[in-house]
Amino acid sequence: MFKKFLTDVCVAVSLGLAAMTASSPALASEQPFKVTLLGTGSPIPNPDRFSQSILVEAGKQKLLVDLGRGVTVRLGQLGIPLRDINASFVTHMHSDHLTGLPDFWLTGWLPTSFGSRETPMKLYGPKGTRELAEYLPKAFAEDIRIRTVDEELRALGIAIDAHEFKAPGVVYEQDGVKVVAFETDHGPEIKPSFGYTISFNGRKVVIPSDSRYDERIVAEARNADLLIHEVAMIDADLMKTNPRLQNVLNHHTSPEDAGRIFSQAKPRLAAYSHFVVFHRGEGVTASADREIDRLTRTTYKGPLVLGHDLMAFDIGDSITVTGADGKTIMSVGSKP
Template identity: 30%
Template structure:
């Protein structure tokens, strides 16, 4: 017992010394820790060494409802050497920085619709894309009719800041011609339309049902025999199933009505009648995990990833409750999207692998 007691006293003494040392040298230790983090993360390029093919990065899997683990809707598609963004939700650009994606290389942004949560991160995306490589032309922003007003508004809002950036850093780093975005609208009238077809990459927009929001579209990316479909926000849409026919991967929004009902009841019980009504209304123009699974099955998709998660889902323990009976509707792999998730679809293969980068 005496030996045990002495050991305990020794351990306590060491802990006290360590604690005092950490306090005395906290500044130096903090600098060392930050230097190590900087050496490991600064200059990281998540695209380096990727095999040729399609790669999808979820940079924002959330919705307008606050979730500490999820940024607003944001997806990256890498096709060979080309990088494209789909939607620009709040916080998505910060996640791209964390991941080490070279934002300056983004060749275009494709907006699915103009709900605020899909565009409220556009300012930071335009800014960091401009500064990332001293781009001399604005970010191309594709979207259905109305995208012109969105881009014009953000350009106007950021005009003064753009001037400050150039004045502070110089025209070599921040050339004025590269600031902001350029709107590239495309007509969408009930049928899919090819928005881009170059260097082996074909991007097709198709209409979805997100009424009363109109227009609203999803996108299909085809490259070297692999394909990815991004639904955007949508209720059940036969047009999506047709556009997704035979796709390797369907990334589909999902709202679980049973869990939203729990949130609605809590809001109503605490006197938040307005927000409670909003959570009732959103049931009309979103798809459940089971309905997303039905779409994946009908389209013959190889795998399904759910994003734009509603309600907030910060705990993986609750994932089965969110999925509900989705696995009974689709026999392929079903994954709940998380920020920092990457899905790889190498060319010349049928494989689909998922990994977490954060």
């Protein structure tokens, strides 16, 4: 029976069921464009900052960029069923961007109010994405077999429809939402590494993910509505006791260099996510936030917000930023 189940999955994907076209969207001007930071941390275990994941809601589309630790928990806090995510996008193959993927994939299949996915999970990414799609079902074959028999779950819901790309360009387009992949410099050994630009209703959000200072980010994010960039800061004293931390720092962007990118790109709003911070106890603290802000301001004077889990950005004529409690943190108007 399990062999038949696997055959059903392969047939379903080969038929291209995951490429089903949605009905025509309503007027884009009536639809929301919202970005929520689900995880703003790093591999450091921290219940306040799960690892990297961002939710983009654009019109009818709900998209995930990276699936780090805790992605299902944050979506649950927002009341968004996992089955409602239309597509997920992987930036690169570092674990802190992927450890939430098995949870999202498996939990979204369960016959619950937060799961019940009955169509293949769409997954987009660079080299390595197809291997994830191939080996995850093998790793969890026994769980899949049991639930298929015991809970009579449909094979389509656990299928993974993987789309692997090799070069920059448009990787997804649906309901007026366009996703463009662009290369970033995460270091010579960390290739491929991509960021994504999501465009909708004449506006765009740029998410470079992990990168050192890279002029390609400046070009991609020039005059963007929202640029969400990583930031890294490691105490010099810590690097003396653990020299390998310098290797980590070499693969990321300092506050000063991020500020240079913001100054050149001139987005309506710049925001930090993916805090790679080893600072007074190896965590992101209020004092670390203040220091990151201070250093960024040496090279950038424009609108800036330091992200936290469940911070949201509503993008329209103005950009309204709200915290996890739903209270407004700031609002940025249109460009002059």
